[in-house]
Amino acid sequence: MTESDLTSNFPQQSGLPGEKRTDELGMRILKAAQTMFVRDGVDAVSMHKVAKTVGIGQGTLYRRYPNKGSLCMSLMQTKFDCFAEAINEYLRDAANATVFERLSRVVSSLIRFSENDLDWLKAILQSGTLKDAKANIFESPPFLFIRDTVQRLLEEAAAKRELVPLDPAFASVLITSSMTPELMFYLFDSGYTPERIAERYVETFLAPLFAGAGRI
Template structure:
């Protein structure tokens, strides 16, 4: 009975923490909110918060999990429904959907990125489920295009990795903030560069 009560309390704490963090992040921005503020606003001890989330990045990762799973489900449904649509169009649509996802979740993605590009944590990004899913999806579409001779001959694994890594949140932030490109412009440029280039006939 005691164990069941503890599990119920843990679930309530998790729900309360995520709800509180989301509200604070939405109103103040992720960078401006501290773990102390989250615990205080939620009315729980900092020890309770840190036992579940060692840092703010861990909390942001959990907040991202639901939205990323929804992205996967929606995209897999699209690819299934659009199986007869030319692969060039499907690749273009997938890249557009991925950029839209980054744009819509940039504050969370920005909060969990490693502080140093040379750190081991940065390399781990390339092994993450999100990066793996994006890379595998692009590779699958390119494999289909190559088999149908709809694109230039290429190493699809290498091409998929480079496309996915160039669509990372850091690149999006740089293009959006430093180069003043809107999400629509970024999508257009990526489409013109990758899709038009890859599917240009020799």
């Protein structure tokens, strides 16, 4: 996903004049941060630089985003929304492909998404932004999207008798929760490429679910 792909997908806000100005400021902050992060790298961009680029005081910026991690979190949500839209489009277009092929593609795409935004994810984790949300991580929109997508595919495969006997709802939670940012960092640092991780993940976790039915 390119910079233009991301910035073109910021939501268009409407409402009362005061609300519109506030929303426009938020979009200016996110677009400026996105441009600087892509150009200079997340580590090289300070909150002071973001505020200066947007032309606002640091206090105004910190009232919206307590730290760089929370700023990255907002940007990542926008990026994930684009990712989710692309996944849904793929699943619509590939409706005639096998369930195993579609599920493998979803998982592989998620791994590549993590690799593309490694610096952003590290900034979020290092800032402690996720600490207060740990208890509710399984209710976060990204988790729910992946879980529900995986569950629907597993249920379709089960209905077609392409799966070994299992509980699709339970399996979808385990599959989704196994692809954590921390695990991705470890595997990337261990020398695995996104392609190799996806290949190994599919053959270790997904293929055995279908192999018993002889459908892969």
